[in-house]
Amino acid sequence: MTTINDIARLANVSRSTVSRHLNKNGYVSQEAQERIDKVIEETGYFPSQSAKSLRTKKTGVVGVILPKISTETASRVVDGINQVLQENDYQMLLTQTLLEKEKEIAFIRLLQSRNVDGIILLGTNTDEALVEEIKKSDVPVVVLGQDMPGTTSIHYPDYKATAEMISYMIEKGYRDISFIGVPEDDPAVGIVRKKAYIDTLKEHNLPVLTERITYGDFSINSGYHAMETIMKQSTKPDAVFVVTDNMAVGAMQYLKENHYNIPADIGMATTGVSRLSKYIEPVLTTIDFQNEEAGAAITRLLMGQLNGYKKTKKLTHTYRRLTGNSL
Amino acid sequence: MTTINDIARLANVSRSTVSRHLNKNGYVSQEAQERIDKVIEETGYFPSQSAKSLRTKKTGVVGVILPKISTETASRVVDGINQVLQENDYQMLLTQTLLEKEKEIAFIRLLQSRNVDGIILLGTNTDEALVEEIKKSDVPVVVLGQDMPGTTSIHYPDYKATAEMISYMIEKGYRDISFIGVPEDDPAVGIVRKKAYIDTLKEHNLPVLTERITYGDFSINSGYHAMETIMKQSTKPDAVFVVTDNMAVGAMQYLKENHYNIPADIGMATTGVSRLSKYIEPVLTTIDFQNEEAGAAITRLLMGQLNGYKKTKKLTHTYRRLTGNSL
DNA sequence: ATTAAAAGTGGGATCGATTCCACATTAGAC
DNA sequence: GTCTAATGTGGAATCGATCCCACTTTTAAT
Numbered sequence: 001m002t003t004i005n006d007i008a009r010l011a012n013v014s015r016s017t018v019s020r021h022l023n024k025n026g027y028v029s030q031e032a033q034e035r036i037d038k039v040i041e042e043t044g045y046f047p048s049q050s051a052k053s054l055r056t057k058k059t060g061v062v063g064v065i066l067p068k069i070s071t072e073t074a075s076r077v078v079d080g081i082n083q084v085l086q087e088n089d090y091q092m093l094l095t096q097t098l099l100e101k102e103k104e105i106a107f108i109r110l111l112q113s114r115n116v117d118g119i120i121l122l123g124t125n126t127d128e129a130l131v132e133e134i135k136k137s138d139v140p141v142v143v144l145g146q147d148m149p150g151t152t153s154i155h156y157p158d159y160k161a162t163a164e165m166i167s168y169m170i171e172k173g174y175r176d177i178s179f180i181g182v183p184e185d186d187p188a189v190g191i192v193r194k195k196a197y198i199d200t201l202k203e204h205n206l207p208v209l210t211e212r213i214t215y216g217d218f219s220i221n222s223g224y225h226a227m228e229t230i231m232k233q234s235t236k237p238d239a240v241f242v243v244t245d246n247m248a249v250g251a252m253q254y255l256k257e258n259h260y261n262i263p264a265d266i267g268m269a270t271t272g273v274s275r276l277s278k279y280i281e282p283v284l285t286t287i288d289f290q291n292e293e294a295g296a297a298i299t300r301l302l303m304g305q306l307n308g309y310k311k312t313k314k315l316t317h318t319y320r321r322l323t324g325n326s327l
Numbered sequence: 328m329t330t331i332n333d334i335a336r337l338a339n340v341s342r343s344t345v346s347r348h349l350n351k352n353g354y355v356s357q358e359a360q361e362r363i364d365k366v367i368e369e370t371g372y373f374p375s376q377s378a379k380s381l382r383t384k385k386t387g388v389v390g391v392i393l394p395k396i397s398t399e400t401a402s403r404v405v406d407g408i409n410q411v412l413q414e415n416d417y418q419m420l421l422t423q424t425l426l427e428k429e430k431e432i433a434f435i436r437l438l439q440s441r442n443v444d445g446i447i448l449l450g451t452n453t454d455e456a457l458v459e460e461i462k463k464s465d466v467p468v469v470v471l472g473q474d475m476p477g478t479t480s481i482h483y484p485d486y487k488a489t490a491e492m493i494s495y496m497i498e499k500g501y502r503d504i505s506f507i508g509v510p511e512d513d514p515a516v517g518i519v520r521k522k523a524y525i526d527t528l529k530e531h532n533l534p535v536l537t538e539r540i541t542y543g544d545f546s547i548n549s550g551y552h553a554m555e556t557i558m559k560q561s562t563k564p565d566a567v568f569v570v571t572d573n574m575a576v577g578a579m580q581y582l583k584e585n586h587y588n589i590p591a592d593i594g595m596a597t598t599g600v601s602r603l604s605k606y607i608e609p610v611l612t613t614i615d616f617q618n619e620e621a622g623a624a625i626t627r628l629l630m631g632q633l634n635g636y637k638k639t640k641k642l643t644h645t646y647r648r649l650t651g652n653s654l
Numbered sequence: 655a656t657t658a659a660a661a662g663t664g665g666g667a668t669c670g671a672t673t674c675c676a677c678a679t680t681a682g683a684c
Numbered sequence: 685g686t687c688t689a690a691t692g693t694g695g696a697a698t699c700g701a702t703c704c705c706a707c708t709t710t711t712a713a714t
Contacts, residue, residue, distance in 0.1 A: 003671080005671095013693075015695095016672085017692085017693060019672060020693090023672080025673095026673090028692075046436060047440060047671065048381070050377050051670030053671090054375070054377040054378050054381050054699045055698075055699050056672070059377070069402050078397065079423075092421050092422075253606065276607075279583075280608065281608025328700095330701080344663060346702060347662095347702095350702080354660085354662045354663080356662060356663090374700080374701065377699085378702085381699090382700085383701085384669085
């Protein structure tokens with residue numbers, strides 16, 4: 001491999017001069033620049049990032065930790081992240097936890113050992129151990145999707161969007177709305193969205209029935225089974241709200257297989273699957289959290305931190321309701 | 328930041344001993360090991376990957392170049408890649424070209440400057456310039472999706488799968504099948520699949536009409552417009568085959584908006600959208616190229632190359648036909 | 655008891671860049 | 685024509701690891 005020393009020798013200058021030219025700092029004569037450029041061109045030289053970052057403590061790489069890439073939500077967020085990183089000449093080191101919590105902590109360490117300049121975490125919990133690990137981190141960590149204590153983070157408007165959707169369902173005439181949620185480990189999705197559901201029912205003087213509240217684990221399959229549990233109850237609800245896209249797909253699969261008509265037999269609303277919801281029949285009424293923009297926004301916050309901004313920031317992202325004919 | 332020297336000093340050994348212990352080569356006494364472990368535990372030390380890879384020329388990072396992550400096909404491939412990389416303790420540096428060809432070449436260089444150990448390219452063309460760049464690469468490059476000259480690659484069974492699907496459509500009674508393809512820059516999708524379509528029509532003594540062959544650019548939108556072009560012709564076809572998932576979604580959108588009934592008015596078949604095709608109404612008949620497994624397979628080939636296997640390998644991946652009611 | 659092999663350790667060179675510093679040359683100001 | 689500032693250059697230290705080599709101590713074999 002060609003090194004800076006080879007270039008220096010071939011161009012008849014010192015390696016300091018080559019470095020100065022490459023980084024455009026300090027003085028280099030016109031002639032020297034030309035000789036260096038010529039040699040670089042001929043050899044196809046590119047500086048070793050390892051050596052560079054050993055000296056400068058910067059790698060130009062940002063680590064991204066997410067549960068699983070092959071979901072619409074995650075891949076859209078990554079699109080947004082990528083866009084901002086590219087604008088700022090950063091690269092992305094991608095890791096997947098597959099929803100194993102310990103891996104979030106392990107990856108924060110691993111990414112640091114790889115000397116990333118910063119870390120973006122798509123949050124799935126706010127456990128004490130995780131908060132601690134973030135606090136200990138040498139590099140800035142920003143979080144999307146959870147209100148992570150003491151950390152710059154953007155979370156979705158879980159409460160507002162859910163409450164509004166439930167209100168909308170009630171307006172539409174539904175009176176017995178069931179709920180497919182996730183465990184409380186995930187505060188944003190597991191606690192806040194459930195609370196919004198319960199609060200809104202109460203506000204409208206509707207009963208909150210524990211048997212109408214079921215849980216899945218984010219997977220398509222778990223949505224299927226949660227829906228099954230609900231529909232096997234002695235009395236059936238007239239609608240269902242599913243907290244995530246993947247589980248909604250599973251729930252819909254159960255309903256289709258068992259020949260329930262949506263929305264005639266049961267209304268359905270969810271969050272996510274925004275891009276594909278309109279090709280699914282019936283067209284899903286869903287909350288679009290605008291994941292690309294959220295990914296871009298959290299990345300901009302990280303860029304800010306990398307440029308020395310120290311204070312932690314808390315933002316709530318926006319959303320739009322997409323109205324289909326599933327209600 | 329804690330370095331190996333700090334650990335050495337605190338544990339009262341030399342930095343060589345710490346290194347030997349960490350890498351489990353050479354001799355280190357039991358007591359020394361314990362002292363070192365204790366200090367590492369206390370300080371939360373992790374070795375600097377930059378320094379390490381400057382010496383060893385290995386980073387444990389594999390670069391992945393793909394057109395766009397937020398498509399079902401790409402994200403499933405990445406899932407497969409990730410799985411194998413994780414098993415082998417590699418990390419993934421992800422880049423997106425957004426279908427700009429020059430970026431494929433630029434990223435091959437960039438990734439090398441970042442000292443990745445190998446590169447996985449989701450191929451979109453086999454241009455001379457790209458082939459040259461791959462040949463010049465210091466690190467192994469493997470390609471998925473194209474039969475890249477001189478390079479270890481896995482391509483999909485484009486011809487066979489397409490021909491079989493067209494045959495199946497003909498068996499089903501369709502006689503005027505239109506085609507939405509992509510430009511020939513992409514040999515696998517643009518040339519081979521079209522050839523299979525044409526050959527199969529000919530084999531069955533059906534006319535090949537140029538006006539039935541349209542092109543898109545992989546985007547949903549282009550699928551929409553291609554479908555529009557076809558349906559605005561004086562005589563309408565009785566079926567359409569769309570070469571990629573995204574474009575199929577667009578084509579379907581056009582048909583739905585204009586109240587064409589699938590399959591009564593027009594039959595439809597495609598490749599991809601395998602995971603979601605069954606939730607779309609009608610359930611799409613599609614070719615599933617089993618992208619996770621393809622991603623895993625190409626990554627295994629790369630791992631082989633990293634372990635010294637030198638010969639270039641050419642493989643064809645498998646597929647399954649998923650039968651829906653869109654035909 | 656002698657000796658060779660095994661076990662254990664530290665010093666120093668090295669990887670390829672950046673960056674500080676000393677020094678030489680040139681240009682411009684008076 | 686001096687003097688200072690700007691321009692231009694190379695040497696050497698440094699980043700944090702690996703790894704070869706030299707050396708000492710322990711163990712085991714004869």
